[in-house]
Each structure stands twice: as structure tokens, then as C-alpha cells.
Amino acid sequence: MQGMEGEMLKGHLDMIVLAALAAGPAHGYAIIKHIRDKSGEAFDLPEGTIYPALHRLEQSGLLSGRWTTAPSGRRRRVYALTKRGERALARQSELWQRFATAIGGLLAGTGPQGNPA
């Protein structure tokens, strides 16, 4: 699958991060890996851009973060969805489904030979 346009992806990064954390608490690298695996490597953003999103979502109360010690002995920050985050994700998910359905309807039959008339 081709990589998605960076700007388009950035606009939905918060929702993507929330969705990735719906599977359970994770640290930055694991979140990126999860996003990449689940999207069939379609989402190819610079990995560092996930941290401002995590920080923003934590500040907004949609995520909670805590420092833990990994088996390697390194300290890493693990993020989890809060109740507010779960609600925000459900809302965003519903909006996204409606948007996708509407766009899908508009684009149906508008291929190279498509004719709306």
C-alpha cells in the first residue's frame, strides 16, 4: 500500500494515537510499531512526531502517562487511554465513519471514466 500524504495524516494523528492505545497501554515506540503494523505500513510519519501528540493528548486529559522500568532496566513512559479519551475516541470514530461513508458516496462512479450525470 502506498504511504498516505503527510499533511492528511497529521490532521488525524490524535485520533490514530487514541485508536492505537485502545488496544492497551503502551510506550511511544510500541505505539508507532502498532500503528505501522495495523495500517499495513501505510502510515509513515517521522516517528518523533508522535511525542508532541502524546504530550498534547495527555495535557488534555485524554491520555494518562506514567514512568515504568522496562525489562532492559530503562525507564520509559507508558501511556493509557483515560475515560475521557475513550469517549473522545468513540466520538471521533463515529464522525470518521460518517465522513468516510459520505465521501465514499460522493466518489462512487467518479473514476477516470465516471460521469455523475
Next chain:
Amino acid sequence: MIRAYLQDLERALSFDRALARRVCQEAEVHLLEAIAADPTADRSEAQRNAIASFGDPKEIAKEFAGVFLARQARGMASTVVFIVFGVFLAMKVRVEFYALTHYTMRADRKSVAEIVLSIDRYAFWTSVLLGVAVYFYMHRRSVLAGPTRSVRRTYNVCVIATATLAVSVVADGVLTGLQLHGTQLCSSAILPMLSSILEVAAVSFLGIRVLLLVQRARSTATRAS
């Protein structure tokens, strides 16, 4: 190589030292995990790959600057509302005190006082409206939307709210002066004077804080761009 990259990142995030430390700590763990997961036998190449995948420190700092400025703007909006409320309380106390002690203004000053009072009232309620509006605007903004424009609006509105509040406090001071001038300065004059001084102190604190925050926001935006 990783150390040099983290130093660049820390430098790019220097607008917030605590944030820079935390982000560098997270970035270090991230990079080390990426290197460990890289199937390349050459460690230097694995390090280069990890750094390239992580992205340009300046770009990352730019994203963080947006978060930082939004946080500052929220704090500024809360401070404006808090100080406006404080000034309101001080005014209320003074007015109640005048009513209780039957302080009356001399008749020849009443026409001037009415003009000053209307300026005071309009300026104060403008600052209340702006303060409350900017508070709710900033606290209800969706975090899923880009914060840049809303942050700029918040800063501008906070500056205007502070300026109108300052006008109101100056008018309050003039009114207190008109009320007390010529009367015997006794212990009962302490409360109106004290409340006026508190108002001036509060609005001065707000003005300095808003100016500092605006300056800091400007330098952060410049450094991150």
C-alpha cells in the same frame, strides 16, 4: 551519534527545559529500541536509520511549541478570569462599605463621577465578557484541531481584556479619590483605599504576566520556526 542527536533535540526544545529533558529521555529509549530492532548488522547504519526515522529535531520542536503555546494560552485565560473576579470582589466590598457607612459624594463631584462610573462600568464588563469568552474558547477547543490560530486569538483577547480591566481599575481609583478627597482621613477610609490599592496591584500583576507570556510566546514561535 545518538548523543549528538539528543543534544540537538534538547537545544531545539530549549523554550521549556523540563519538557526538553522529558522528551529527550523518551527519545533516547525510542532510538535505542529502534536500533535493537533493526536487522542491519552494522550498528552505525542502524543508528542512522533510527535517527532518520525519528525525524528532524526542529520539526519535532515546532510541534511541541504549538502544545507549549496552547498551555500558556490556557494559563493566561485562567489568570485573566481569576484577576477579573478578584477586582470584582474588591469593587463589591468597597460599594457595600460605602452603603454601610453612609459615605456620600459631594454634590459638585457627582457629574464627573457619573462619567467616570460609566467608563468604569463599560470597561469592566467588557473585560468580564472577554475574559469569560476567552476562557471558555480556550478550554473548549478541541485538542484534535490545530491550536495555532486559537492560541493567537487567545493572546490577543487576553491583552485587550487586561487593557480594559486596567481602564476600569484606573476609573475605580478616580472614583475612590473623588469619594474620599476632602473628607477626613480616618480609619474608615482605610478599606476603600486598601481595596483600590489591591485592584491596582492585581491588574499590574496581570499586565506584567500577560506581557511576559506574550514575549515568551513570540520568542518560542521564533525559535521553533
